[in-house]
Amino acid sequence: MKKAQIGVNSYEIDQEQDQFLLNGQPFNFDLAQSGDGDLHFLVNHKSYQTKVLSVNKEEKTVNVKVNNTPYTVSVKDNLDLLLAKLGMESVGQSGEKDVKAPMPGLILDVLVAKGQEVKKGDHLLILEAMKMENVIKCPSDGVISELFAVKGESVEKGKILLSL
Known part of the structure; x- marks a missing residue:
């Protein structure tokens, strides 16, 4: 499981077999890469043009533009979630x-x-x-x-x- 934070909104992303789950619900999407950091998502018949602006691996954040609106996405993987659960997210x-x-x-x-x-x-x-x-x-x-x-x-x- 991964957890993404976009502003005040939090999302849990998981995968069961060949299906993705978003906050526990099946999530169907189509994705196409169209160039340097450009992605096109189709979610529930709605189109999203996305451009990755920067990636900070150390802080695990991604700056993106979705339909020309900028967002900072913070991503936590299984290890980050385990450390937080154990109360060790601030170690180091x-x-x-x-x-x-x-x-x-x-x-x-x-x-x-x-x-x-x-x-x-x-x-x-x-x-x-x-x-x-x-x-x-x-x-x-x-x-x-x-x-x-x-x-x-x-x-x-x-x-x-x-x-x-």
């Missing part, structure tokens, strides 16, 4: 000095060293949790001032892994 936001474990798990690898300069989005370490490998990314530019995570160590949610 900019400005934090400590990077904490978002969930209990096992440190599989530490990818940085004390004193190393890092940039926002750099991979810091790999945490195995719920049988999945999770890459913990740097929340902001900085220098690793302390490294508390040790390869092979089990950590609890909220444990400080490193400081910038």
Whole structure:
């Protein structure tokens, strides 16, 4: 399932076999790509000319024009929804000095060293949790001032892994 937010309106998009569901209801549409970022949708016999203006993968937003009206669409996938459900949607936001474990798990690898300069989005370490490998990314530019995570160590949610 994915969740899209357009202004104050929220939409849940899911797929069951060969059918799409929009807010739990069957949703039939026809889509044609007509050029660089141009899409043409036909929904319930109504035409929508859409142009993708920009995509921000980090913030998971898409700026589009639909019939010449601009919209910003925020998209959340299954992982984003799970993190929100677990109360961890703000993990790794900019400005934090400590990077904490978002969930209990096992440190599989530490990818940085004390004193190393890092940039926002750099991979810091790999945490195995719920049988999945999770890459913990740097929340902001900085220098690793302390490294508390040790390869092979089990950590609890909220444990400080490193400081910038």
